[in-house]
Amino acid sequence: MRSHYCGDVNKSHLGQEVTLVGWVNRSRDLGGVVFLDLRDREGLIQVVYDPDLKDVFDVASSLRAEFCVQVKGIVRARPDSQVNTQMKTGEVEILGKELTIINASAPLPLSMDNYQNNSEEQRLKYRYLDLRRPEMAERLIFRAKVTSAVRRFLDSNGFLDIETPILTKATPEGARDYLVPSRTYKGQFFALPQSPQLFKQLLMMSGFDRYYQIVKCFRDEDLRADRQPEFTQIDIETSFMTSEQVMEKTEQMMRGLFQDLLNVDLGEFPRMTFAEAMRRFGSDKPDLRNPLELVDVADLVKDVEFAVFNGPANDQEGRVAALRIPTGASLSRKQIDEYTKFAGIYGAKGLAWMKLNDLDAGMEGIQSPVAKFLTEDIIKQIISRTGGQTGDIILFGADKANVVAEAMGALRLKAGEDFDLLEGQWRPLWVVDFPMFEKINGGLHAVHHPFTAPRGITPAELKADPVGAVSDAYDMVLNGCELGGGSVRIHNAEMQSTVFELLGIEAEEAKEKFGFLLEALRYGTPPHAGLAFGLDRIIMLMTGASSIRDVMAFPKTTTAACPLTNAPGFANPQQLVELGVSVIEKPKTDTE
Template sequence: MRSHYCGDVNKSHVGQEVTLAGWVNRSRDLGGVIFLDLRDREGLIQVVYDPDMPEVFKVASSLRAEFCVQVKGIVRARPESQVNSQMRTGEIEVLGTELTIINAADPLPLSLDNYQNNSEEQRLKYRYLDLRRPEMTQRLMFRAQVTSAVRRYMDTHGFLDIETPILTKATPEGARDYLVPSRTYKGEFFALPQSPQLFKQLLMMSGFDRYYQIVKCFRDEDLRADRQPEFTQIDIETSFLSSAQVREITEDMVRGLFQELLNVDLGKFPVMTWQEAMRRFGSDKPDLRNPLELVDIADLVKDVEFAVFKGPANDAEGRVVTIRVPGGAVMSRKQIDDYGKYISVFGAKGLAWMKVNDLAAGLEGIQSPILKFLNEDVVNALLARTEAQSGDILLFGADNATVVAEAMGALRLKLGQDFNLLQGEWRPLWVIDFPMFEKVDGGWHAVHHPFTAPSSVTAEELAANPGAAVSDAYDMVLNGVELGGGSVRIHKQKMQSAVFNILGIAEEEAQEKFGFLLEALRYGTPPHAGLAFGLDRMVMLMTGASSIRDVMAFPKTTTAACPLTNAPSPANPQQLAELGINVVVKNSEKAE
């Protein structure tokens, strides 16, 4: 039905007859000549209909936006004065000779122009229309280019594309599983995979030493802009490679993606330990475009009269930091109070501050409500350590180390945005040497997942001091967003059992949930390591979209619902009976 895509016609086709098919983007009658903008996935082209072909002209006069049509005509060059440099096809147009309406369109329930202000509910309910918008079309086409480039890279570097099961067994990955009832095993359930973690490890045990998969994963968790109940991973696993070698391969792949698709050279990725990232930026995924840093000052204020500083400064689990904001002395008291309210969400109890109005004037040039608690030596030491200049402001955080990191780390990001401090467009890095475990409600919890190997300790040493263990794990971070994370995996049964024990997974439970893994570890398991990238998140960053929902064809809402299909929905009673399931209905809402 077509000889060319609309966006592919150019000056080389002048004088040729073309057949096009697509949607009417816009139609206008200018002095008896009808100009039709025809659109398909590759772009727009202008088609002209003259009144000297009355039958065709009559059909053209009846067209409205989003009619699906077929056009035949002759390509001709536009007059110089009518060339549209904003259009890919702006140097040519098609003189229409035939026109067929394939399917008419009713008035649309939402706007498709560049300035649409449709609600997200509308956009998702009529997603098939929303995806016609060039912006959305281009994003999905870009996503296809990303996956194509990833496959080419993986294939040429000896990786095998191997599928893993979708119906599997529940695993403790830090989020709730989606459960699938079994008709043949009534009362028993499969789980949709949160990741292919265990299966890709089993593939390493099977001798497939380089695996990859672009795979759907599922997590029934609270959602936000960069989370969905179903999402796509670029999943990678290798045998006989160290963590540094895995980082080298995957960094090379990502650099190649940005170079090929965006013409951006990311350069060599710096490597930073988790400890350094938390100390300097209060985050394990720091945005290096932001030059602000957290500066520790506990040693300077441990003897001051100000209890807000003195208490945390003398507490082994406390921390006192400051952020110097260049030019920040212009802040009003209201702005400072607003920042204090902002960090209160993270548990901070207040925000102390110090304006450096005139550095040369000594204490006379300093303005701060806490100045009366600080002697001149302390103030001078603070100014020297932060390298403060006239016109700067120092903002202080003092509390337990976790609250300080979260609150001041978030404040750092907000200040960077508010004061337009971001430098450069792309700043990648690797964060390594994460803690193996963290305390949650009095028990140990795996920071990555329970199959991550510790660095340079025996099972006995790990069991003796879990809090001191560092994992052989690594995250790739770009502009403050975690692109992907991975680790060296445990490949010995004794170590895996020790980790399960630390996590409070009793031997009986470990056998029930992971008996197949523990047994597999007995039969010559090679050392192996891997990494998984969030494809949706990567494409979101590369296209400048604000949400992963804008780079997915049919996403869910923030409440994990699908307005297009009205899913989830109640199950047929007969199906439930076959599955042996009784449903509890709460408050006359959807079945749970």
């Protein structure tokens, strides 16, 4: 039905007859001449119809937005005064000779321009229309280019694309599983995979050496802008490669993607330990475009008569950190109160501050509600340590170390945006040397997952000091967003059993859930390591989208619903009988 895509017609086709199909982006009648912007996935082109061909002209005059049409005409150059440099096809137009309406369109339920104010609910309900918008089409086409480039890179480096099961068994990955009832095993359930973790390890045990898969994963968890119940991973696993080699290979892949598709050189990928990232930036995925850093001042305030400072300063689990914001003394009291409220979202009980109005004026030039609790010498040391200058403000966080990191880390990002401090467009890094475990409610939890190997210690040494153990793990971070995370895996049955034990997984439970893995580890398992990238996040960053929902064809809402299909829905009662499943109805509220 077509000879060319709309967006591919150019000056090399001058004088040729072409046949195009697509949708009416816009139609306008200007003094007896109809100008039609025809759109397909590759772009727009202008088609001109004049009254000489009355029947064709009458059809052109009847068109409305989103009519699906076929156009036949001659390619000609636009007059110099009408050349549109903003369009790929802006130097040419089509003189229309024939026009067929393939399918008319009803009045549209949403606006189709790129600056529309449609609600997310509207956009997802009519996603098939939303995806026609050039902005959305370009993102999905770009996504296809990324996955194609990833496959080419991995294929050329000896990786094998191997599929793993979607119906599997629940594993402790840190989020809830989506469960699938079994009709043939009534009362029993499969789980949709949160990742192919165990299967890709088993593939390494099977001798396939290098595996990859662009795979759907599922997590039934609370959603954010960069979270979805189903998402896509670039999943990679290797045998006989160290963490350094895995990082080198995947960094090479990521450099290639940005260079080939965006003409961007990502530059150096610095290495930073987890401990350093938390100390300097309050985050294990710091945005290095932001020059602000947290500075520890607990040693300076541990003896002051101010419980807000001296309490955390003398607590082994506490922290007192300062954040200097250049020119921040311009903040009004109302703005400081807004910052205080913002820090409270992350658990901070308050926000102490110190304005450096005029350092040449000594203490007279310092404005702060906490200055009365500090000596002049302590204030000078704080200013010196933070690099304070006249016109700056210093904000203080004092609490448990994790609360200070969360609140001050978030405040650092907000201040960087508010004061337009970001430097450079792309700042990648590797974060390494994560702790093996973290304490939550008195118990140990794996920071990555329970199949991550500790760095350089025996099972006995791990058991003796689990909190002090460092994992052989690594995360790739770009502009404050974790693109992917990975680790060297445990390839020793004794070490794996020790980790399960430390996590409170008793031997019987470990056998029930992971017996196949523990058994497999007994038969010559090679050392192996891998990494999984979040494809949706990569595309979001590369296209400048604000949410991963804008780079997925059919995403869910923030409540994990699909307005397009009205999923999830209620099951047929007969199906539930066959599955051996009963449903507990949601209790009705007084307003229902």
